[in-house]
Amino acid sequence: MDAAALSAALRRQIRGEVRFDPGSRALYATDGSNYRQVPIGVVLPRDVDDVIATVAMAREFGAPILCRGGGTSLAGQCCNVAVVLDFSKYMAEILEIDPARRIARVQPGVILDHLRAAAERHHLTFGPDPATHSRCTLGGMIGNNSCGVHSLMAGKTDENVDALEILTYDGLRIKVGQTNDEELDRITREDSRCGQIYAGLKSLQNRYGDLVRQRYPNIPRRVSGYNLNQLLPENGFHIARALVGSEGTCVTVLEATCRLVESPPERALLVIAYPDIYECADRMPDIMAHKPIGLEGVDRLLVDYTRRKGLNSEGLALLPQGGGWLLAEFGADTQAECESQARKLMDFLGRSSNPPQMRLFTDKAQVRRVWEVRESALGATSHVPGEPLEWEGWEDSAVAPEKLGSYLRELHTLMAGYGYRSALYGHFGHGCVHMRINFDLQSTVGIANFRKFVEEAADLVVGYGGSLSGEHGDGQSRAELLPKMFGPELVQAFRAFKALWDPQWKMNPGKIVEPYKLDENLRLGADYRPWEPRTHFHFREDHGSLADATLRCVGVGKCRQYDGGVMCPSFRVTREEEHSPRGRAHLLWEMTQGEVIEGGWCDEHVKQSLDLCLACKGCKSDCPVGVDVATYKAEFLSHYYQGRARPRSAYAFGNIDIWARLASNAPGVVNLTTQLPFLRDIAKLVAGIPPQRNIPAFAPQTFREWFRRRPPRNGGPPVLLWPDTFNNYFLPDTARAAVEVLEAGGFQVFLPADNLCCGRPLYDWGMLDRAKKLLLQILDVLDLEIEEKIPVVVLEPSCAAVFRDEVLNLFPHDERAQALSRQTFLLSEFLERKARHFDLPKLKAKALIHGHCHQKSIMKMSDEEAVLRRMGIDFRAPAQGCCGMAGSFGFERDKYETSTAIGELELLPAVRKADPECLIIADGFSCREQIAQCTDRHALHLAEIIQMALSGERPTAYPELQRMRQQEAVVRDSMTRAALGLTGVAAAGALLWAIGRRRTS
């Protein structure tokens, strides 16, 4: 098949995007499963016409088609050697919500949470809610027949779909739904492709109806196999529902009419703890009789893994004592009603012979925290430190809820025989169990065991009358096992069903029917030998391997967050897979394979995908498997630029410490060139700064200079204040305020003997050789302080993050690095942990606080918030994510639009809306610049807020204004003096020149 010709033809035919380059193909080579198949190319259709044209072109070239939404599938049904149609970027419109008929019409790329939010305005919801609700699409849910916690009240996706508009590979576009006899009769008599399909379906009904009734398990979670049961007369010959769960193997869904259900406005969550998970499972019938709207189970190992990964600590703390937990949610119109339902269950269980521990939650924040423990289960059980890798493979089997306890006991015995173990959780109310098992997928023996185990597990679940898949679908993981569950005749019926829709066998081939083997196309496999280049960072938790580090991404897709949240700012504004941590991790991993991404460290596709990463470290903290793109980016760029010049801004910003030190010799003169019209435009051009940005002015006197000149103060325990480049050269008032605060707390402040820099800006440009040199210099110069365990207080969070994070990854075996990391504190951390005796001054004020991304990710905001609470400040934090400036990112010419778009997501509008009296607090230099440059407000550092309180100042309108005016005035004075000086020098020069000329003439 001539892929280049197909790509060219598509480009001519459609309005959407056509991407057949190696980068895009590598990006879409896997989903959330164990499998990898590199697609032919990727198309992002803008509308239905684009989809029709793409399928027509694919037909002409004989290329298979794979539809894709969020790509979060867990059984390999969303990767294939095909033309991928990604609906998530453009075809994501809610077309209609009709609250009276309780239906919604949607395009396939609509994100579930967007539909739920729109429906919620009418107190309605779309019932099935996978844990991926923030990024999974309706098309993908229809493809997989997705379920979720609230399938308990609303059923699976098939039960919530009324009609589908579909397109077949051979170009038939029709709307299908429930079909009455008269209609069926009429259509089957038509001499058309549509008539042929309906007649074929009717004949399947006649031929296999009884067998379907006999062999389809009568359990709530039968997701395996095609939904031939929906063609039965008693189910209304519902063609749309029969297509739900067909995993893109039959048709492309162009539009869906979905059913909405009432969403109970009030909820209560009862957490029930038993000594083990089996007892939890045994209680299903009793608990289900009390009609919860959600009933989930989690086991001890999941809680242990979550704790070890430092995730959801608040949620974990809320769980009652036990070894297995059930989360039973009750919903009703009033809170009292929910509580009363929950209490009835509590009374009932309390009277049993072995009453469980129970806690009832009604506070929404607490309820959210507990649910997070369950929702992040998949991520929490992947890449647990010290544990072998765990994989899907037997991830979502289901049995009748009343048989769950016995099934789990037998399943665990089977696993133990193979030496396997896994945390366990799932939709217990529906008898569906999730687990990721420590299969060895890297050796011949390991893979043989994997196959043997799943075959035996399939026998086990079939023996229980259950389903191989109770939620995630068959894809490639289970398709080969379908004959065990359905028998050969029904598998033949599946073949016939697919052939009716897709006689050429081009829709997502090799999945569900005529499948690839479950141990084919593995991402790893017995011959897995990734490229293992030498790296600057040690990647300690990943066995020192970049390949292992990037393999972390198991496709959870939490980084494809559209609203709120910490990650990923660049995905949020671009909505592009390549600009998500998942995409970046996948591309880097592909680089270690060298098959599609062949350029190694010089590969432009990888470079392009990392280009918009703001290195905010949001993914490091928020990705459940700890993908750390900022570090991978620094590593990649350090090699990419080996032997070639970096952009001008890299030298301007990466080495800002050098320029700032030079500028401090004549700050007034430098400010003339960076602040005066015309001159500043030239300066921006030279440094690669966009014209819309202002270059921050240098302070006339550095903080170090001020500190050196002031009279020595003795007494109190010593504290080393870190004079970072930004607060030393640009905002010395902040560092002075910190000195005042620390001295008021009874400490003796001193500075490092030498002019040092942590090298933070160097990481953004991969200048790691110099970054390492600077860190070694710091370790040498601070040798004594480190040995004497003197606390190092750092005001700039991104610099503190270097001492807490990068230094450990670069020098994991250097004791001094470990000690420095332990001794480093932000001001708030120091005040909370080492200066609790200091009675912080009170300040009656409201504040809007914005945490620097590195603080949120590495140090966390809890101490900062505790300090503000102690001071009596009424604060709120409107933006969880990045400000968009992120070091020098927002100062780069080609990043300006992205930078401001990120700022405009939440932070900047919130600052503009804040009351004039409201304090704006931000400790990060770049966050302060973004706020100052994009709003009419200036943010103050925590040190300045405490200083304000110490001096008894009360915030009035624009409380920062007086400080800013003072700062501006000193800068202006220095410029005036410099200008006068320069004029004087010029005048003297001119005079001397004139005298010289007269003498010679």
Ligand SMILES: Cc1cc2nc3c(=O)[nH]c(=O)nc-3n(C[C@H](O)[C@H](O)[C@H](O)COP(=O)(O)OP(=O)(O)OC[C@H]3O[C@@H](n4cnc5c(N)ncnc54)[C@H](O)[C@@H]3O)c2cc1C
């Ligand atoms: C961390 C995690 C937790 C999960 N939790 C749950 C859960 O609680 N419940 C649950 O049910 N699932 C869960 N899943 C599985 C998955 O998220 C769901 O199945 C989800 O609905 C898939 O949506 P998607 O948009 O990512 O689909 P994709 O993976 O993109 O696609 C899914 C299938 O649908 C097909 N498809 C997509 N669009 C179309 C279209 N327009 N026409 C025809 N076919 C199409 C694809 O070809 C594919 O076969 C989880 C997955 C992960 C990674």
Ligand code: SF4
């Ligand atoms: S560091 Fe921030 S911007 Fe970069 S990939 Fe991670 S979340 Fe996205």
